[in-house]
Amino acid sequence: MMLVEKHFSRKYLREETLPTLFCPGCFNGILINALSKAFEELGIEDLRKFVFVSGIGCSSWIPSPYIKADSLHTLHGRAIPVAIGVKLAKPELEVVVIAGDGDLASIGLGHLIHAARRNIDIVTILVNNYVYGMTRGQVSPTTPIGIKTPTTPYGTFEYPLDICKVIEATNANYVARWTIAHFKQLKDSIKDVLSKITRGFRFIEVVAPCMTYVSRRLGKTPVDTIKDLLRESIMINKFNVKKDKITVGIFKLEDKPGYIELYREYIRRAKLE
């Protein structure tokens, strides 16, 4: 009999829910792997002090049901408000939002900006797959120009949103963008927001094009897609910013007090009056 050691990530997952229901080649698996590696390297034994909050969409299934932790699978677009509620009521827990571009950059964009403005102490991972994958690949606010989708059958023409630039302009403590091809950097960013910068609003955008509704329609395999992502991205610290490139890197890294600390100070003042 051959003894096969369990993959290290299994202790962070609800094993009875595996295999996942994601499409063949879906990059959500790479993000789960990056999260697991980050937890492992930080020496986190289990996720009982974590609460994951997600919305409606493919990436929202990453925590619900696959990650073994408390999780709230909320209404479409409302992951951030629910996360705020949990964090304010139980500040000792690490609250992590995982949701897609439809959730966070479209229907829930207002919540995202206000949470970042307030520097609320939560981690937000936006999985940008360029489309509404769960509802069959309609155009989203982040779809690159020219792509054909069921609601832009002649190719998109709307300007897409650079969500990292938006969040950078608020009071968020941490803003980074990586593609799914930048595995190590992505994992290190996840470690950053859980160990290096542990307060305030921390935001990571992960570019992970939908295999089924973006890449495959363009005739690309997952491997082609990863190679293209590496080719098409450019580090933020280089001066030669080019159009049609995906700027990746850490956009912002600060350690200002987050909302929870500011509110505690506010309570202290209220009690004195």
Add this chain to the structure above:
Amino acid sequence: MRRALLTGNEAIAEGALVAGCNFYVGYPITPSSEIMHYMAKELPKRGGIFFQAEDEIATINIAIGASWGGARVMTATSGPGFSLMQEGIGYAVMTETPLVVVNVMRAGPATGQATKPAQGDLMQARWGRHGDQVTPVLAPESPQECIELVIKAFAISEELRVPVIVLIDEFIAHMREVVKIPDKVKIPSRKRPKDHSQTPFGSPDPKIAPPMPPLGEGYYVLVTGSTHNERGYRDTRSFETHFKLVKRLWNKIWLNIDKLFNYEAWGIEDLEVSFVSFGSISRSVKKACRILRDKGIKAGYIRLKTLWPLKLEPLIKLSERSKIIIVPELNLGQLILDVERAIKSNVKVISYGKVGGGEPIYPSELVKLVIEVVKK
């Protein structure tokens, strides 16, 4: 026990504080804002959380998150904000999240008349969410009752793991009366699972809400607004799982109707003309009944304190005893639908609805109406 001179809005806030509310989230809207002002002043001093959200959609969802985080939560709003909260209230029903939502009714639809009272949200309070659901709705008639019914709303929400709606209108919100505030009330504390075998979304007894696991203690709870089984796992395809879930959520409220339903009746043992009403307009009804009795016309009333779930029996009995039932309300006819539904005899039912401009229904109008109808 303390005595204080409070408006309805202030009484709502006081009631919530007495009930142990330690988390308030809201968005400014007339005529409910004073509730928010009161909580903004009181909660930080007591170490509680006050949060002004960016809109009502955020508000209701923050309330849901906070409730799962273990807080005792209330929010208050008015018509337009209440409309925005509907999806979130439905999520709270589906996920069995205790919270209290106060709606201070103003004249609608749309922006309508922001500072003027109305009772037009009765049906929305009951049926505003999509899908099959039942949400308790309570309707106080005075600042004193605002305190009592907000306390009751918290008790129901905690015991049955359900959002509870408190409906008042601008009249009650801004009328000032002397109230008695209890020092302490007993609200059942949230039931937690005894061990990991107790399921958070399933209960062997349909009348009893399942225990609510706390976050951060290794229960690995799965909360979802999608159809789920007893353990919280999504099952969005099977008939059995969906039917079992929505039926249980439905029965959880309807089977507890004796506990939830409450009304006030006066003069109904011996009468010819009766009134059915709720909220502020009941005050005019009471006055009108006394005037009519003085004039020798046997008048009485039923005032609903619980608008949902509704027991029809008292209305059926009333319809058997009355010759005429008048349903005065600050809308174009919503409560009357229940009265018509309850009627088993050929009693005459008259709708008396008006709304707008801050016009109340005066006792004298009701008296005049009754005399005219009786003469015919």
